[in-house]
Amino acid sequence: MKFTKMHGIGNDYVYVNCFEETVENPSEVAVKISDRHFGVGSDGLILIKPSKVADFEMAMYNADGSRGEMCGNGIRCVAKYVYDRGLTDKTSLSIETLAGIKYIDLTVENGKVSLVRVNMGAPELLADKIPVISDTKEVIAQPLLVNGKTYDVTCVSMGNPHCITFMEEDVRKLDLTAVGPAFENHEKFPNRINTEFVNVLDKKTLRMRVWERGSGETLACGTGACATAVAAIVNGLTEEEVTVELLGGNLQIRWDREQNLVFMTGPATIVFDGETV
Numbered sequence: 001m002k003f004t005k006m007h008g009i010g011n012d013y014v015y016v017n018c019f020e021e022t023v024e025n026p027s028e029v030a031v032k033i034s035d036r037h038f039g040v041g042s043d044g045l046i047l048i049k050p051s052k053v054a055d056f057e058m059a060m061y062n063a064d065g066s067r068g069e070m071c072g073n074g075i076r077c078v079a080k081y082v083y084d085r086g087l088t089d090k091t092s093l094s095i096e097t098l099a100g101i102k103y104i105d106l107t108v109e110n111g112k113v114s115l116v117r118v119n120m121g122a123p124e125l126l127a128d129k130i131p132v133i134s135d136t137k138e139v140i141a142q143p144l145l146v147n148g149k150t151y152d153v154t155c156v157s158m159g160n161p162h163c164i165t166f167m168e169e170d171v172r173k174l175d176l177t178a179v180g181p182a183f184e185n186h187e188k189f190p191n192r193i194n195t196e197f198v199n200v201l202d203k204k205t206l207r208m209r210v211w212e213r214g215s216g217e218t219l220a221c222g223t224g225a226c227a228t229a230v231a232a233i234v235n236g237l238t239e240e241e242v243t244v245e246l247l248g249g250n251l252q253i254r255w256d257r258e259q260n261l262v263f264m265t266g267p268a269t270i271v272f273d274g275e276t277v
């Protein structure tokens with residue numbers, strides 16, 4: 001199987017061009033190929049496929065083989081792949097995901113994509129749609145007991161579920177391997193959850209670390225950065241356009257509240273091409 005290793009600010013996946021390749025059991029392939037010792041090493045597997053309803057389809061699998069509805073860093077990489085590799089010459093394109101069709105604008109320099117802006121659609125705050133088990137319609141700044149400690153959490157879906165916790169403690173010092181799995185598998189989250197640990201640096205800047213459902217700690221999460229920006233705005237912590245600083249780099253996120261659409265802008269990088277034996 002031919003593949004391409006790519007990353008979006010350090011959130012790395014193995015990409016397979018399914019116009020040329022067939023992947024029989026993507027969940028199994030995702031587990032094997034993601035292994036950082038016995039495989040290629042990645043946060044998961046992303047298939048680039050033909051679509052009947054959009055220009056392309058993206059199918060994403062976490063490192064544990066589970067399917068993610070959407071991947072913000074992944075969709076920027078898919079957009080770069082299809083343009084740079086000549087599968088399209090469009091600089092505005094649409095990509096089908098399990099979370100609906102996303103619309104993308106490319107910045108091209110010297111024939112290659114340098115920046116990708118994604119219309120991520122509307123955020124979902126209703127608890128039963130995320131889903132989060134709750135007595136209230138939405139979960140905004142509510143206490144959640146995890147491993148004997150109470151966290152103040154806000155939950156948002158960007159097509160996939162996120163639980164955001166703003167804290168005073170420097171998130172760079174947290175041991176996510178201790179607390180991440182407890183959030184991910186908490187009884188309140190029937191579909192498990194991605195968790196963002198966040199410091200508000202100022203009205204325009206957030207610092208975030210993420211524990212991803214199905215992949216553990218990653219260097220960045222695009223849907224997580226969008227969900228975090230929305231959570232910060234509904235909690236009155238930031239303005240409507242923010243820079244989210246992640247371990248692997250920065251993303252620009254804007255929630256246009258008039259249209260109720262979230263826009264994410266960031267880079268995408270091709271690392272190498274390979275072939276499995």
Ligand SMILES: N[C@@H](CCC[C@H](N)C(=O)O)C(=O)O
Pocket residue numbers: 011062067068069070071072073074160161194212213214215218220221222223224
């Ligand atoms: N890293 C991604 C999100 C990948 C999916 C997530 N782990 C899930 O299961 O929902 C991003 O950049 O958005």
